[in-house]
Amino acid sequence: MEMGFSVWVTVAMTLGGLWVLYRVVKGANEWMYVRKLGKIRHVIPPGDMGWPLLGTQLSFLKAFKSNNPDSFISNFVSRFGETGIYRAFMFGKPCVIVTTPEVCKRVLSDDSTFGPGFPESITKLMGKRAFHGISHDEHKRLRRLTSATFSGQQALSTYLKHIEQVVIESLHDWCSMSRPIEFLTEMRRIAFKVIMYVIAGEKSIDCSVMEALEKEYTTLNRGLKSMAIDLPGFAYHNALKARKNLQKMFKKVVDERRVEKSSTKKGEKMKDMLEMFMEMENDNGSKLSDEEIVDLINALLNAGHESSAHAIMWAVLLLQDNPEVLKKAKEEQQDIVMKRSPNQEGLTLKETRQMEYLSKVIDETLRIVNISFTLFREANTDVNINGLENIDMA
Structure with missing residues (x-):
């Protein structure tokens, strides 16, 4: 007891x-x-x-x-x-x-x-000189520079032909596959190719290196949404390794471009973003260092290809869940194609402006699902x- x-x-x-x-x-x-x-x-x-x-x-x-x-x-x-x-x-x-x-x-x-x-863990991955680690005034200045290259009708008209070519080639590749595709992975690759073209221009990186870069960015992005544990086997540790690999790869690209730029006459070709970064000056009149340029490229590539891929994926999923919306979107595209002249080849900027319903579909997709999980202030x-x-x- x-x-x-x-x-x-x-x-x-x-x-x-x-x-x-x-x-x-x-x-x-x-x-x-x-x-x-x-x-x-x-x-x-x-x-x-x-x-x-x-x-x-x-x-x-x-x-x-x-x-x-x-x-x-x-x-x-x-x-x-x-x-x-x-x-x-x-x-x-x-x-x-x-x-x-x-x-x-x-x-x-x-x-x-x-x-x-931004938390220190994110700044370590994206770089101190990227958008995450700079002052507000410098952020606004860099945003003005990059937005002129990425957005607006002028930018779209410049890259439209290349975007269409990348998409068509990718669709042909998918059709030749005997297995199901991972849609998000493939959309990442498409977006990555387009953004690489915007940044590095016509003389971009070969396919094998491009694929290696895309994989490193996928690893890096996983680390952004993980606990900051720098130990083998953890996503953050792998992301830090991916950042080092990306720095080495792009340092080589910047070095090669500097050599090429020194032997190219002014006005011979359109400037890409990499060249604009190389000519850009700080407030004190000094040029951006290679480290600063690489940090900016890393931030733009990671944010751009990841957000674009997710937006396209969700748009496709939501269209599948809403067949009446899909029907209207397809009818708009078919109507645009039917009005083309017989000798027209490819998509034109004028046609993209006629895609009013599709623009609403994209806007609604971004309203419902947004890849940005938070903003830090x-x-x-x-x-x-x-x-x-x-x-x-x-």
């Missing part, structure tokens, strides 16, 4: 001790970053700081890689209400998550209060949003 009682006491004390230990460990981040704020802590956003070191990162990554990525935010909403702003601990530091359009607009448009705030000072304080808790 006494022995049985002592066993129950031992079990109860063990369970009680485990519960206390759980509460202490689970609340460590709250004590370390929130409690020290004193009375101010009552006006900071509600939320969950998660586990020590890990924070809420694991649940974020789990949700993002699942069929229901919105479940991460939904969990905060169900626990803390629809405030639109929550505290968390992600990417190794305390942070504030904003979710409503009104609050997001304020954060993204107030450049004087909020600047770029850092407050330069304490900010009051909806009566809540966004405080530097680090």
